[in-house]
Amino acid sequence: MEWNTEQARGWIRVPGPADDKYTRGVLGVMTGSKDYPGAAVLGVEAAARTGVGMVRYLGPGRAGTLVLQRRPEVVLVSGRVQAWLLGSGINAATRGAEVTRELDEALAAGLPTVCDAGVLDRLRLPEAEAASQVVITPHYRELAALxxxxxxxxxxxxxxxxxxxxxxxxxxxxxxxxxxLLKGSVTRIASPTGARLTVSGSPAWLSTAGSGDVLGGILGALLATNSARIETDTDALAALAATAALVHARAAELASAGGPITALDVAEAVPTVMRALLAVAAEGKH
Structure with missing residues (x-):
């Protein structure tokens, strides 16, 4: 089934007067590395622009410095989170033992989690208690290796x-x-419960370095803001993955306007896409 804007709108949580930064959702992020610190910046930037209440970045020091320079509101200390974004910009072949341990601990927490790139090799078979809360975001080569x-x-x-x-x-x-969530010109989403969704319409310009990091940030934020709903809805993860892919594609389309884009351009366009989705919903109520 092709996911559409009306369906996506139903998964964008709008804060109310009683909300604070904690009830709006806190996303924990372990991404980036010495070789790829920019992945951390892009994922955090996208998450912050998607509407999460707080981002806790728990990656390597240089990446943390770059994240804080770009987004000074990000918190660099551990604490309670409602969801995790793991693995973007991490190379499994060169990942140290301490990083591996920290990733395993986050996976074992059983929270809604986005798993990308350098954490995919740490996934276990379905017997793992935490598996049902995980969304993986591989491209074709990563899925083949997995x-x-x-x-x-x-x-x-x-x-x-x-x-x-x-x-x-x-x-x-x-x-x-x-x-x-299998990335491609058409994004394919499949869940263990039988959900089968697609998202089309991504511009070819989106095939650029860092675009997957942006997608991970969007999805991580959506998981954090919808963590309570995920607990009671078995199809929530597939719906949220499709919503993230749709927002990502629309942001790329908006940023591109028919020309080249960078990953940061896509992240910066996310709030405009979110506003447009919310405006369409508001018009439908009148």
Whole structure:
């Protein structure tokens, strides 16, 4: 099913008079590395612009400095969070033992979690208690590596996944027990509970460095702001993944206007897209 703007609007939580920064949702972020500190900046920027109440960034020192320079409201100390964004800009092959331990602890918390890039290798089979709260955001090559690493897995290639992305997303959701957001010109979302969603219309200019980091930030913020709803709605993660993909695509379209864009351009366009979605909903009430 193709996800549309009306459906997406239903997953944008608008704060009320009684809300504060904590009740609006706190997102914990472990992203970025010595080699890729910009991934942390892009993910945090996108999350902040999507409407989360607070971002706690718990990554390496240099990345934290860059994050704080861009977004001084970000908190660099640990504390209570409602959701996690993990792995963007982290290389599993060079990740240190301390970073691995911290990622594992966040995964074990069982909170709604976005898993990207350098944390995908830490996912367990569906028996893991926390798996049902996880959304993974791989591209074709990452999904192939993830599937090939499973015990007794049928070997697959990125090219095979590209030829049949919907089937690959469904297979990964079933084998891993997680919700899968498979990135591509058409984004495919599949969940262990049977949800099958697509988001189309991304401009080709979106295939640029860092765009996936922005998507992760948008999705992380949506998970944090909807954490209570996720507890009671088995289809919530798939709906939120599709909503994040739609906001991401519309922000890219707006930023591009038919020309080249950077990932930061996309993040900066997110509030305008959110306002447009909310305005359409408000018009429908009159």
């Amino acid at each position: 599937l090939n690493g499973l015990p007794k897995a049928k070997q697959t290639t990125a090219e095979q996944i590209a030829a049949a992305p919907a089937e690959a997303a469904v297979r990964a959701a079933r084998l891993l027990g997680v919700t899968v």
